[in-house]
Each structure stands twice: as structure tokens, then as C-alpha cells.
Amino acid sequence: MKKTVGIVGARGHTGAELIGLLAGHPGFELAAVSSRELDGQRVGDQVPAYAGELRYSNLAPDALAALRLDAWVLAMPNGKSGAFVEALAAAGADPVIVDLSADHRFDAAWHYGLPELTRDGYGGQRRIANPGCYASAMQLALAPMLDLLDGPAQCFGVSGYSGAGTTPSDRNDVGKLRDNLMPYALVDHVHEREVTRHLGHAVEFMPHVAPHFRGITLTANMHLHAPVRAEAVEAAYRARYEDEPLVRVTPDAPWVSAIAGRHDVEIGGFTVSADGHRLVVVATLDNLLKGAATQALQNLNLAFGYPEIQGIPVAPELTI
Template sequence: MTKQETIQCAVFGASGYSGVELLWLLHNHPNFSLAYAFGSSAREAEPISALYPQLQGRCDVLLQAWHSDLLPQLAQQVRVAFLALPHEASAELAPLLVAQGIVVFDLSGAFRLKNPAVHQEAYGFAQPKLSQTVPYGLAEFSQLNGHEPLIAVPGCYPTAAALAIRPIRQLLSDNCVPIVNAVSGVSGAGRKAQPHTSFCEVSLQAYGVASHRHQPEIAQAVGRDVLFVPHLGNFMRGILATIYLQLKDEVRASAIEDSYAACYADQPLVRMVQKPPSIQQVAGTPFCDIYYKQHQQQLIICVAIDNLLKGAAAQALQLANQYFSLPSTTGLLQVGAVL
């Protein structure tokens, strides 16, 4: 694939934090071309730099209002759509785009959960019924073949937890219920102003204890029930999770090391590190950093990702790279973050 054979793309929800990061990555990608960036239908068209002045002179993409009468025009010009929209909005729009032959990478939770009843309980609306199964795109564990019409991009917390746990789940005791204790920056709550997520109002607080909608997604991704406690921290971006696990009897350190090595030897965006990672070392990058320490039959894992990149925009693009048989890191290592 050459630069002249670029794939035309559209981003929906481009005015939000994950959306603008995706817009910026696509703008700089050698094989994708950003044809459209859509915001709310209530907004007038304006350059993206009107919302994000740091892009002035670097990206002149026009942020347009989306109206459904644009669908035929979009279908003629765009091959791929990325949806960084609220869950119900994606549930409504994605099938329409798929019906027009557009490949959809959906960053919402509309299609992540396999069980419709669990989805209803987690998100409060019925999951659309589609004719094809929607693959769950945890990038390091996905094998897209380039024919899937719709791909569900995992949530940020589930990405961190699943990348930490999945390589060693065969070493866990049968009755182990992983405990996932995770802290996220305020950007995870989105761009819309809300008092309880205002930077000046946020301290460090648990929320959604044993009831967060990402809990069933984590359980689905790792293949067993989990206890998940998210926290909101007074920093802008990133997730740091500490995970506690019970190992089978007589699991040796070499078995843990070998499991991670076998899983991630050819996965350049996952880094096994020698000391507990900090958010600072992953913020603004597409990497997931993992550290572990065994204490008798307990395993403690510390994992850090950027919630807007590896937990959203960068993973979506990593999956798109895979879909079109490009190296997984294409367009991800040379471009800094917007925020």
C-alpha cells in the first residue's frame, strides 16, 4: 500500500477527547486520509483548531455537523468510519453505516458485550441485533481478516486489565476472582463540563464500586468474574491499575515470565517493565506497560496506559492497521498527543 493508495476515513465525535486524538492520528497516518470530521448536529461548521487551538497551523480539518441526509454522500467517498460517540448514538448510527458498505470501528460500548441481557443492565438500552457477530477488538488478541463490517473497540479500563491478566490466566487458581483497582484521569469522563469531573473539584475517589459498566466487559475479556473498583484522580490522562490474583499451587516465577514473553514477544506496543510503571511514562503514547511481582501464591500486577490512546484512539487505529494488513505500529509512534 502506497501513500497514493490512501484509505478515506471519517471520524464521528471528533470534537471529544478521544475523537480529536483519533483525528490527529489519522491526519498524520501514511495510509489513511481523513475525509470528514463530524461533531454535534447542534454545532456550526468550524475548524478543529477553534476547539483545540494547539492544532492551529498543524491541522486544518473542518469539524462539520452530522445530518443523516449526508449518508449517501459519505458512502460514495469513505471506506472507514470511526465512532467516538455516546453509546446509544453509536448503536443507532453503526448499522446505518454498515448497510452502506462502510467499515466501522466503534469506540463506544454499544457492541462490546456478547450477552444482550448483560448489555441492557450495563448500558440501559437494548443492544441492536445484527446479522453478523461483532468481534471484540482487543488488538493484541485480535485476528481481523479484513472482511468484518463492524469492530467493537474495547474500553480503557478493560484494555488495561485484560492485557495484564490474559497472558497468565491459565496459571490462576480455579477459584481466583481478580481484584482490579484502577485510577483514571478526568479526561476519561469526556469533554462535556460536569461539576463532579471538573479538575478543581476532583480529589481521589472511588466510584461505580462493583457496579461500573466496565466490570462485565473485563469479566468477558479475561474469562472469569472480577472485582473492579475504579477511581477518579485529579490528573488529566492515563490509567494506572493494580491487580491482585491467586495463583495455582507451585506456580514458578519462570512460568509467569514465559507466559508473558510468549504472548507479547511480537507485540511492540506492550512493554514488560522492571519496576512499577507510572502514568507519566505512558501518557501521550500508544504503549501499555506491565510490571508484576509474585508473593508466594499471590501475583500483583501493575499496568499503565493512556486512556485516550491505548485505551481508545490508538487501539482503534491499531485495529485498523491490522484490518488492512499494515504493521500494528503504523502511524502511532511518531505522532504526539493533542492534549
């Protein structure tokens, strides 16, 4: 029998991507899709990948428990998920909850779900915090070198404007972004704190928004306490991720245009200073997919005992 899943906050870009993924998954049934703005409309009219008759509804927090679903994905802006989590707990309901916001990424009671780095710590927890998009790219880019880092790692990030969501702002205003690169939150960004917390090492993060729609380029600058060679670094990354179907290691620096619409992460461009003590690595991922919806499906698969990448299209060259 299929497991039933509901999505709250489904109007956004990530919600639409997740609807499409769940529609093609053999083990999940999309049973509820909540959006205030799209209330009453057919889901298939907004997301062509979904062929069913389900309609959007505007679900209040208290309404979730009565539906008795196996899982809920909360795809809302930061600061909004708490009321839904609390309402489910107050009603005695215990579905799997995957929260795509930052609200529970610092909560020790929740499993932090970056599978490539944290799946060994998953022990059946029913509350899963989905990592941030930039935070996923940063952690996967830095993790193989963690033992060699000397001082904070500096990460320069550039995201497509879909990362700013659908609520109008300067950071998703196509006119203002045209021929532009827009810096923001240059210190103490939530993803800076998130990565520092979960890697256990200080990270300094400088995010920017670019005129393209989707995809992140993350350039990580690392100072090392022991010298390395570029060939040895690439070999170390290949060894670390050789069994990860959603991580691809390349010798050249990956391009964001190549990652758009794909479910994997690319890491490459390994460049070392003359003295071997400075390493620069580039990572790219689609912020709506591996940075959000794809990772949410990985976490749902783990929670219900399905193969981790079931329902996730993997490019042929990435198949293990």
C-alpha cells in the same frame, strides 16, 4: 489511493487524538469530521496536528451513507452509536465501522478489537468494537496468567479525569478532584462485565478518578491455584508479549506519569506472596491513546491490510 475515514463525535478528547493520528497516516485521508458543538469551525484550529482545510460538520445519521467513505469511527458516549450504524445499514452502505463506545462490545456479530489478544480472530469483519480503556489494561495484565487464576481477579483502577469525557460532571471537575481520589461504579461496571465476557473469567473491578488529566494505573490482584515465583512470572509475561511493539514488560511497577502521551502499555511490578499463590501486577496505559484512539487506528490498519502499527509513533526502546 488513500482510504477515506470519517469521525462522528470528534469534539471529545479521543476524537482529537484520532484526528492527529490520521493526519499523519500515509494510507488514510480524513474526509469528514462531525461535531454538533464545533459545526463550521476549521479542524486545524482545534487540532494543530491537522494541517488541511476540512471543517467540522454536524452530520445526522442519515447523512453518512451519502458520503460513501471507506470507514467511520464512532467516538460518541455509550448508547449513541446505534442510530448511525442502523442508518448506514438501511442505506445499503457497508463501510468499516469502528465503535469506540461500549454499545457493541457484547455483540457477537462484531469483532472485538484488542489486537494483542484477538487479532487471530479477525477475519475481515466490517464492524469492530473498540475495547474500553480500563478493559484493555485489565485484559493485558491478566491474560498471561489466565490458566492459573483461582477465583475472580480483583482489579483496582485509577484514571485521569479525561476518561470522564468533556460533558461536565463530578468526575472531570478539577476543583472537586483536587487532593482527592474519587471512587465510582464499584460493582458491575461495564468494563468489569466486558473483561469477564472476553477473558471468560470473573473479574471484580473498582474504578477511581484522580486529579491528573490522562493515563490509567491498573493494579491486578490474582489468586493462583499453583505456586509461582516472581522471576518466572516476569519471564512468562516477557515471552507472551515479546513480539508486541505496543506492550512493554518492566521489572518495576510502572508509573502513570511516564505513560502519558505514549501509545504503549507498560506491565510490571510482579509481586508474589510468600506461599506463591497470590500475584500482584501493575499495568499503565494512556486512556486516550492505547485505551482509545491508538487502538482504533490499529483496528483500522488491520481492516485495510496496512501494517498494524503504521502511523503510530513507537518509542525507540519499544521497537521490535
